[in-house]
Amino acid sequence: MSFIEIENLTKDFGEFRALNGVSFQLEEGKTAAIIGSSGCGKSTFLRCLNMLETPTEARLRIGDKEVRFSNGQTLGKEREAFGFRREMAMVFQSFDLFPHMTALQNVALAPNKVRKLPRKQAEQQALQLLDRMGLRAKAGSYPTQLSGGQQQRVAIARALAMEPKVLLFDEATSALDPELVGEVLDVMKVLAQDGRTMIVVTHELHFARDVADVLIYFDKGQIAEIGPPAELLANPKTDRLKSFLTRYNHVLAN
Amino acid sequence: MGYEYDWSVVLEPSLWLDAIYITLVYGLGTTFVGLVLGLVLGLILISSFAPGRWLVQLFIGVFRCTPALIQIVWFYYAFPIVLGVNLPAWLAAGCGLTFYMAAFSAEIFRGGVQSIDARQWSACRSLCMSYWQTMRYVILPQTFRRMTPAIVNQAIIQFKNTSLLSVVAVHDLMYTANTLTAQTYRPLEVLTFAAVIYMLMIWPLASLTNRYERRTNERLL
Ligand SMILES: Nc1ncnc2c1ncn2[C@@H]1O[C@H](COP(=O)(O)OP(=O)(O)OP(=O)(O)O)[C@@H](O)[C@H]1O
Ligand SMILES: [Mg+2]
Numbered sequence: 444m445s446f447i448e449i450e451n452l453t454k455d456f457g458e459f460r461a462l463n464g465v466s467f468q469l470e471e472g473k474t475a476a477i478i479g480s481s482g483c484g485k486s487t488f489l490r491c492l493n494m495l496e497t498p499t500e501a502r503l504r505i506g507d508k509e510v511r512f513s514n515g516q517t518l519g520k521e522r523e524a525f526g527f528r529r530e531m532a533m534v535f536q537s538f539d540l541f542p543h544m545t546a547l548q549n550v551a552l553a554p555n556k557v558r559k560l561p562r563k564q565a566e567q568q569a570l571q572l573l574d575r576m577g578l579r580a581k582a583g584s585y586p587t588q589l590s591g592g593q594q595q596r597v598a599i600a601r602a603l604a605m606e607p608k609v610l611l612f613d614e615a616t617s618a619l620d621p622e623l624v625g626e627v628l629d630v631m632k633v634l635a636q637d638g639r640t641m642i643v644v645t646h647e648l649h650f651a652r653d654v655a656d657v658l659i660y661f662d663k664g665q666i667a668e669i670g671p672p673a674e675l676l677a678n679p680k681t682d683r684l685k686s687f688l689t690r691y692n693h694v695l696a697n
Numbered sequence: 698m699g700y701e702y703d704w705s706v707v708l709e710p711s712l713w714l715d716a717i718y719i720t721l722v723y724g725l726g727t728t729f730v731g732l733v734l735g736l737v738l739g740l741i742l743i744s745s746f747a748p749g750r751w752l753v754q755l756f757i758g759v760f761r762c763t764p765a766l767i768q769i770v771w772f773y774y775a776f777p778i779v780l781g782v783n784l785p786a787w788l789a790a791g792c793g794l795t796f797y798m799a800a801f802s803a804e805i806f807r808g809g810v811q812s813i814d815a816r817q818w819s820a821c822r823s824l825c826m827s828y829w830q831t832m833r834y835v836i837l838p839q840t841f842r843r844m845t846p847a848i849v850n851q852a853i854i855q856f857k858n859t860s861l862l863s864v865v866a867v868h869d870l871m872y873t874a875n876t877l878t879a880q881t882y883r884p885l886e887v888l889t890f891a892a893v894i895y896m897l898m899i900w901p902l903a904s905l906t907n908r909y910e911r912r913t914n915e916r917l918l
Contacts, residue, residue: 495819529825539820543838552834553824605824 446471446506446640447609453500454484454491454664455515461487462498463664469657471608472638476651476672479661480687485644488661489611492642493533494524505530505609531609532602536617538594540586546573546597547582554604565604572600576630592623596630610634612643648691652676660684706881707890716873717894723869724856724898727791731798731855732848738799739806740832753803760800766861768793773865790867794858801851809844810836842913849906856899870894 445468454462461484469475477485491498498512508527511518540549550569554560560568573582576596586594595615602610612631616624628650635641635654645651651658651672658672662683668675679685707713738756741749760768772792777783784792813836821831863872874891878884 490819493823495822525825528822533819533823535816535820535823537816539814539816541817541820541835541839543842553821553826556830556834557825601824 445469447642448502448504449492450502450504451500452488452491452498452503454487454496455499461664462491465664465666467659467666467669469640469642471640473656474635474639474641474643474654475657475659476655477642477644477659477661478646478648478651478687479667483661484664485661486613487664489533489613489642489644493531493611494528495533503527529605530607531611532605532607533611533613534595534598534602534615536614538586538591538598538618540594540597540601542586545583545585546578546589546600549586549597550601550604553601558605569600569604572603573597576600577626590623591619592626595619595627599627599630599634608640610639610641612641612645614644614646616645616647648676648688660687700885702886703883704886704890706877706883707886709877712873712877713870713894716868716870717898719867720856720859720869720871720895721898723791723794723859723862723867727794727859728798728852728855730791731795732802734795734799735802735806738803739810742803742807743810756796757800757803760796761804765794765797765858766864768797769861769865786865787867790862790865794855794862797858798851798855802848805844805847805851806840809840809847812843813839842910845906845910849903853899853903856902857895860895 447469449468450466452462452465453460465484465488467475477488479485487496490496491501492503494510494517497515497517499515501510501512503510503512505527508523508530510524510527517524540546541552544552547566547569550572551562551565554568555562555565558565570579570582573579576599578593578596578600581589581593581597586597589597599615615631616627619627624647628647631641631643631650632654643650643655655672658670658675659666660668660675660679660681660683662681667681668679668684675684676688679688738753741753742757744750769790770793772784773786773789776789776792817835817839818831821835826834859869860871862869863875866872870891874887878887881887
């Protein structure tokens, strides 16, 4: 039995079907990369998984935590849904740090309030995480005093502080200046190599090829192709993926 | 022929000190209680509890769209008659102004909360924070900073509106000024003096909050 199991995930926004029966499984410690053109449902997929949106239909399981949805309703108890959400944390394209708090406070808040760690302990853990992100010196800085790359690394520390079993990344580097993309990708790469289970929506095909264990190509709210990254990138089967990749050929060439 | 000023008519410290005290108490009291009440109403206004929202909207509609003067009179004279409850006079006098402040600050507050980027909510939910945790630690602190200028404005208006209390015989600055005018027939001197006192009370309050605001803005912008 796989660690993550997603079965028939469907999401309607009114008349519009943004996700149409997405199913896939992922082993523990593996990284899945999701690619696809704009509007194909990548963010919606992650947001449904994290229950930031309520799926219309789905059965979702991480480890022994499972939730089901039918007709846009969560089946089962609120506590079960909470337990399921507790298994993952998301890193967003726009960082979404809390602007009125220092980097340290950003990271320590949820562990203190949700995990009920004493404040001192939460801050100690936060400092360790910031240290791992190479940001120990920035612990007392406010988000506006940090570069985009630094902000995103704080956001990653904030997600890690909840000790999730799965990390979700939604285009974590898309809002960054080109010269700052590398520092964030490096951090993500280390996390993948440390055996974190990650689902990464990205436009960085390098990263997908070099780091991911599974590559998923989304098209019109469905998984159009799935497989080992090298294989998918070298021999795309569908015309849609072929034409999608031609736009990136120059990137993958070097 | 020019007007001959006679400032001696206003030089009765004990008279003014009591009046200043009364005005300060009503100004600070109704502002503070109004703000707290407005916060509660604002929270209901953005909640998903529809009947609560309707009631609060009705409350805000009534108190924002009628003159404060009429509200004061209404609470002072009509409230005891219509509802058969006898509030102490000092409380009845303050009710109108308090609700007036509450109605405006509830709206300011609602606008403030809704101006916070929805992605802050997503970030908190992803971290498994509850609605109230998100509200308390993330949304409200940002809202308070953002709505300070509007609240300060409202507090200034509120302070000046305490002058309306003189119609229900609250012995505030305005009442004292009116009485003195009636005695001395020197409205120009008396009212000018009262205006200066209002200004001396309100100006420091406003500039203090301005400075606080500048300090937090440096960090947020
Ligand atoms: N809250 C919403 N209400 C209505 N439609 C939505 C909503 N959120 C997303 N959609 C629609 O669902 C589709 C998928 O959106 P989604 O954001 O998942 O795309 P995406 O693959 O992440 O695109 P991008 O690469 O631009 O981020 C889009 O057509 C979008 O307009
Ligand atoms: Mg997206």
